[in-house]
Amino acid sequence: MPRDLLLYTTLGCTLCEKAKPEIWPVLEEFGLRLREVDIAGDPALEREFGMRIPVxxxxxxGDVCGWPFDTGVLRGWLEARCR
Structure with a gap:
């Protein structure tokens, strides 16, 4: 069963839409599936990521890869955690 790669986002986040094409190429490579987590309505997530999404x-x-990132940066971040 694939492990989830969480994309912390919220409705109307245009940067989050820009991040998705950078994420898609690494999903299969690392056996991951993308799961979007809406931070709206979760006070802890809003405090942590409100000004930083996409993450x-x-x-x-406490261990996230924040925007701006590209596929190469994300791949390096995942290699350090998944292999």
Whole structure:
């Protein structure tokens, strides 16, 4: 079963839409599936990521890859955590 790569986002986040094409190429490579997490309505996530989205992570909100990133940067971040 694939592990989730979390994309912390919210409705209307144009940068989040720009981030998705950078994310898609690494999903299969690392056996991941993309799961979007809307930070709206979650006070802790809003405090942590409100001004930083898009942000991706593997479940630990303290260990994330924040925008701006490209596929190469994201691949390097994932290699350090998934291999």
């Amino acid at each position: 991706v992570g593997l479940g630990d909100p």
